[in-house]
Amino acid sequence: MERSEVLKQFKPDHENMLNILHALQNNNSQNYLSEEDLKIAASYLNTTYSHIYGVATYYTMFSLKPRGKYIIRVCNSPVCNMENSTKVIEEIKKNLSIEVGETTDDMRFTLELSECLGKCEEAPGMMINEDVVGNLDNVDFKSIFDNYN
């Protein structure tokens, strides 16, 4: 979708800032906010580029560099940590051959850490884009990742 089409869904109020940044990021095929995205948001909201840049860099869900098609967010909060999320992170790193914050060469997966995802009853947990996956102790990560092409 054209950026102007995305913006049209929102009134140009600062109250819509985060909604707009989410929408622009979702519309970006590489799952990030490009300089062009930030510039057009700044002009639409009648504010400075530096303001938007400051906001975009504060929130962990926004990225200023290209990311994979699927973003894996592994919960590393105290409950999941207690249930061995550290091991989960290590296994995913090994499985995808990337470090936290990196993207696979085929641009399929980006690995990130997240604070409590509210899935504590099935700790350790993670999200793959919008899907929540729990009980990650003793799962075969390859077979999970194979479902995301």
Add this chain to the structure above:
Amino acid sequence: MIQEKRITLKNLGKINPESIDDYINEGGYKAFEKAVGLHHIEIIDEMVKSSLRGRGGAGFSAGLKEKFTSEACLRCEQKYLICNADEGEPGTFKDRIIMENDPHLMLEGMLIAAYAIGASKAYVYIRGEYYKSIDRINKAISAAKEKGIIGKNVFGSAFSVDVEIKLGAGSYLCGEELTLLESLEGKRGYPRIKPPFPAEKGLNGKPTLINNVETLATIPAIIYNGPEWYTSLGTEDSPGTKIFTISGDINNPGYFEVEMGVTLRQLIYELGGGIKDGKKFYAAILGGAAGTFVNESVLDTPMGFDTLKEKGAVLGSGAIMVMSEGRSLFDITNSILEFFKHESCGKCVPCRIGMPQLLHIMENLKNNKIGRVEALDLLLYESEFMAKSSLCPLGQSPILPIKSLKQYFENEF
């Protein structure tokens, strides 16, 4: 055997959360209809009488908060009602359960609160990662608009209201109400100095009421059944019910809505099915990361805001993380402090510098550079200083787990 008493979860599993008709068939929106037929002061009186205390963790009187916002000005051009759905306290997932299973109940609570304070604009500020909740609430808002339950002159009254959803984007701190306002105004999530409180100057400088999802989801039942019914539940200082979310070394981790006054022992052994692998109870953290450690001496204390306070503990969001024997208090404390360090926004120097400092002390303890007693005293000294000199609850949080460690586990940490 203790039984659940469901108020905010009453429709869970009984209705299709995406069907407004299902909700209406279960008596939904009757409380809102009743509310708009009453004077707004009557609603606030009922709420004050119910003694409902905010379920986000702070436990402030929901009725008084409404009263202050309502009285902030007589002829304001604009007041706001905000539903704080930025759930992020580790171990807490009660709001998600409400939003995924009964979004209309939360919405009805919002509409009643908006009417009570005279707000024509209401927002749901929700965690960006809660995709399913976002979807459910969006659908609920659209359905309520179609039925004219949100809109102009609802139920033939003079009251008009609009509800919109606003997404967070991954910041624990934005769950704090003043920081939430900054975020909602399109800024970085830095805390504000208070006073002024949101009731006076909130969103865009206008009087604003901010309530947690669970608080709002309780309102319809109070308005429909009356405050006497509500105060007959729970305890004197903490009436009503509360959703507890139990995780960790427990056989049936999950959520349980029970009357206040239930004990930790009942929650763990009767509802939670006991400790995993037949082990012994060792410790629990009540209230999340910004919560307190307790040992078995608290197992029979009735759960309530004041009863726990007397024990040096907090009820907080209702999160309970259970640890069985053999668990390392050092590891979990380290994880909690790592969490705070990551979420510290950097505005207040004592918090920005203090968080790494706390972890540095932990590292020195791990490497045997300092002893346990010395480490705990240093942590306490540092976190007390942070609590006194930081603006927002984040910098004021590490003192909670650390102080409780000193109280309950001084010899085992």
